[in-house]
Amino acid sequence: MAENKHTLSDLYQMQSLSLDSKISMTRRRIQGWIDEFGEDGVYVSFSGGKDSTVLLHLVRQDYPNIKAVFIDTGLEYPEIRQFVRTFSNVDILIPKMNFRQVIEKYGYPFISKEVSETVDYARRYVKALEAWKKENEPIPESKMPYDPQMADLLGIERRANKENPEYQNLKNGIMPKENVRYQILCGTFRHKEKGEQTDEISKMYNKSKYKFFLDAPFEISSMCCKVMKNQPIKEYAKKNNRKPITAQMACESKLRTQHWIINGCNGFEMKSPISNPMAFWTEQDILQYISANRELLIDWRIREIEKLHGCPISEIIDTKTGLPAFPVDSLTPIASVYGDIVVDYASCGQIPGQIDFSDMGYLENERSLKTTGCSRTGCMFCGYGCHLEKSPNRFEKMKITHPKQYDYIMRGGHWRKYRIFNFKGEEISLRHCTHEQIERWAENNRENIRFKIEKEDFYLDGTGLGYKEVIDWINENGGMGILY
Numbered sequence: 306m307a308e309n310k311h312t313l314s315d316l317y318q319m320q321s322l323s324l325d326s327k328i329s330m331t332r333r334r335i336q337g338w339i340d341e342f343g344e345d346g347v348y349v350s351f352s353g354g355k356d357s358t359v360l361l362h363l364v365r366q367d368y369p370n371i372k373a374v375f376i377d378t379g380l381e382y383p384e385i386r387q388f389v390r391t392f393s394n395v396d397i398l399i400p401k402m403n404f405r406q407v408i409e410k411y412g413y414p415f416i417s418k419e420v421s422e423t424v425d426y427a428r429r430y431v432k433a434l435e436a437w438k439k440e441n442e443p444i445p446e447s448k449m450p451y452d453p454q455m456a457d458l459l460g461i462e463r464r465a466n467k468e469n470p471e472y473q474n475l476k477n478g479i480m481p482k483e484n485v486r487y488q489i490l491c492g493t494f495r496h497k498e499k500g501e502q503t504d505e506i507s508k509m510y511n512k513s514k515y516k517f518f519l520d521a522p523f524e525i526s527s528m529c530c531k532v533m534k535n536q537p538i539k540e541y542a543k544k545n546n547r548k549p550i551t552a553q554m555a556c557e558s559k560l561r562t563q564h565w566i567i568n569g570c571n572g573f574e575m576k577s578p579i580s581n582p583m584a585f586w587t588e589q590d591i592l593q594y595i596s597a598n599r600e601l602l603i604d605w606r607i608r609e610i611e612k613l614h615g616c617p618i619s620e621i622i623d624t625k626t627g628l629p630a631f632p633v634d635s636l637t638p639i640a641s642v643y644g645d646i647v648v649d650y651a652s653c654g655q656i657p658g659q660i661d662f663s664d665m666g667y668l669e670n671e672r673s674l675k676t677t678g679c680s681r682t683g684c685m686f687c688g689y690g691c692h693l694e695k696s697p698n699r700f701e702k703m704k705i706t707h708p709k710q711y712d713y714i715m716r717g718g719h720w721r722k723y724r725i726f727n728f729k730g731e732e733i734s735l736r737h738c739t740h741e742q743i744e745r746w747a748e749n750n751r752e753n754i755r756f757k758i759e760k761e762d763f764y765l766d767g768t769g770l771g772y773k774e775v776i777d778w779i780n781e782n783g784g785m786g787i788l789y
């Protein structure tokens with residue numbers, strides 16, 4: 306096994322460097338990456354957020370024509386999508402499915418990637434197990450549904466050795482009593498110490514508090530990121546033979562820290578090489594950079610807009626209004642959805658107006674900064690991590706800043722008491738109707754259709770994404786207090 310590139314103390318040491326030192330180190334890493342793959346062999350992963358805007362600014366200072374790539378999932382803030390479209394040389398990728406199709410086919414992205422994946426696979430396992438038990442007959446060879454997924458779920462090798470007896474057993478419906486993910490979900494997975502199983506129940510893998518999701522009347526799943534982001538970017542990188550430069554920072558998660566310790570900033574030896582030249586930056590570095598380079602960033606945006614339109618910015622006219630499309634005094638250094646960058650007096654322990662050393666010119670860079678608008682601009686509708694946020698959380702803020710989008714995601718979920726079938730026994734799809742239309746239609750067509758009263762279940766009508774019902778159910782059954 307290859308040795309780790311760094312240690313955790315390397316990270317702390319690098320994180321404590323001055324912003325100027327970090328900028329120089331980042332530029333050297335970018336240069337190293339481009340020396341290896343060439344300008345045409347790389348791209349900047351550009352989400353339109355503040356981190357990747359800083360990255361693009363740094364890269365384009367030395368390589369003005371470097372390609373940037375944006376994935377338009379339809380889930381970004383409208384201000385972010387607009388902002389991205391003011392930069393030159395950006396390839397925009399559109400996923401094959403939209404968010405609604407993803408949640409209908411796979412499930413909602415709630416709690417976290419790990420939890421939603423665990424729940425998703427555990428549910429498939431349980432379903433398959435129940436179906437098999439119901440049959441009570443030996444299952445004909447290869448007829449067991451989900452056998453490849455089940456094998457992956459259980460960690461049973463099926464690719465290199467298709468004849469693996471454990472995999473063959475699975476195909477014939479013979480399953481181990483308890484699989485690892487199910488144990489994780491039930492909190493019975495035993496902790497491993499240096500590869501050896503101990504008697505201790507693992508806390509890290511204990512997802513038992515999310516066991517209630519097994520009975521959820523809707524699915525939760527980690528497929529959303531795969532379909533909306535990973536697939537389009539993978540296809541793009543393969544087709545164009547380009548390697549990514551991203552603004553990922555180790556401080557964002559344990560997993561990213563781990564990746565940095567193993568691979569360093571430039572993962573040349575990785576199976577899918579990736580450069581994270583700002584891995585040792587912190588959130589505060591990003592805000593300090595934007596605050597210190599405000600004018601420079603605005604000048605750069607003007608040059609980008611002019612490059613994109615091929616004329617001076619003053620000559621670009623909005624065809625609807627007949628007025629300048631980009632009034633220079635309205636340009637912001639980063640997407641407008643962030644608002645302004647201001648001193649975070651509360652986190653400095655200072656009362657606004659109170660004088661401290663920073664006001665006297667000392668320790669200027671020691672002050673904590675914050676944005677007055679959104680602090681994060683990932684996918685607007687993502688439910689990951691919302692259960693950990695204090696009020697006002699993302700949904701409460703969205704209700705005020707983006708009421709249309711808020712209304713759309715909250716509406717549309719219903720508990721149905723019946724499903725409607727035609728005379729051939731085929732279910733009639735109701736997803737393009739409102740709940741009220743369905744009720745009315747069912748009433749008026751009592752003689753022409755067949756009703757089937759089933760256990761009450763959850764469905765979406767065509768008007769929204771049903772978050773209100775989903776969050777209510779999670780709060781009620783999981784004892785969570787997600788606000789909206």
Ligand code: SF4
Nearest residue numbers: 414529530533684687
């Ligand atoms: S961040 Fe959330 S909403 Fe966005 S693609 Fe990933 S799972 Fe989906």
